[in-house]
Amino acid sequence: MGPACRSSPETGDSSQRTHALLPLRVPFVSAWRSFVTFPLAVLSWRRNIAAMLAHSILALSLVIRIHDQYGVPHDHLAKARATAEAIMNAAGVAVTWPDCPCLSRVGSDELVIRIARAFPSAEPGSLGFSVLDIGQQAGTLATVFADRVQDLAALAEVDTGELMGRVIAHEIAHLLVGTRGHAPDGLMRAEWKASELIRQRPSDWLLSRDDGIRIRQAVRRRSHAATALTIVDADPAPDVSAQ
Secondary structure, three states, rough: OOOOOOOOOOOHHHHHHHHHHHHHHHHHHHHHHHHHHHHHHHHHHHHHHHHHHHHHHHOEEEEEEEEOOOOOOOHHHHHHHHHHHHHHHOOOOOOEEOOOOOOOOOOOOOOEEHHHHHOOOOOOOOOOEEEEEEOOOOEEEEEEEEHHHHHHHHHOOOOOOOOOOOHHHHHHHHHOOOOOOOOOOOOOOOEHHHHHHHHHHHHHOOOOOHHHHHHHHHHHHHHOOOOOOOOOOOOOEEEOOOO
């Protein structure tokens, strides 16, 4: 037989004593809940601020017209758009893809990407080029060589649509910034090697922080322009190339 329970002098009953002690724990539980609730509220506030900032950044938008003169398979083109859009979103710019061919005048906030077979005069290894007015530091039209993108994708055994989207994003950056400058690493480097495609290091296929700043500034300038940019004495020199 176990030890007898002593009754509380106040209640005269052990079960009542237990109930009488319970209220003594309430302030502790209440304080603990307050302690947990406060940091959760701070985390929620920070997340809301981050979401608001992300939304305000992505308020910058760009329209990209794609004119497919090559006949890229629908799934490859869809993947190319999704890849280019993700890269631009990461740089703080939302992208809209209208159905083309488009007959309306190209707006100041629009770019045109032509997808075609490599020209006979194209520099060997070039995956595409942008037509730029270096004086105005602006461009509207870029060309992507679909056959060479397919060849490189097959060589590296990577997704053709994804690689095409990366080339499109590279050329979009050139059109917006309006220069032929390249970076030593990241998406804006001048040469893309099959070994880099095989490695698939994420940082190789993203725009740098500085690139993002210049791109957002360019989109803001275009959004305030009254008419589409006119290209005069444009430089059609080849851009990114495969190695």
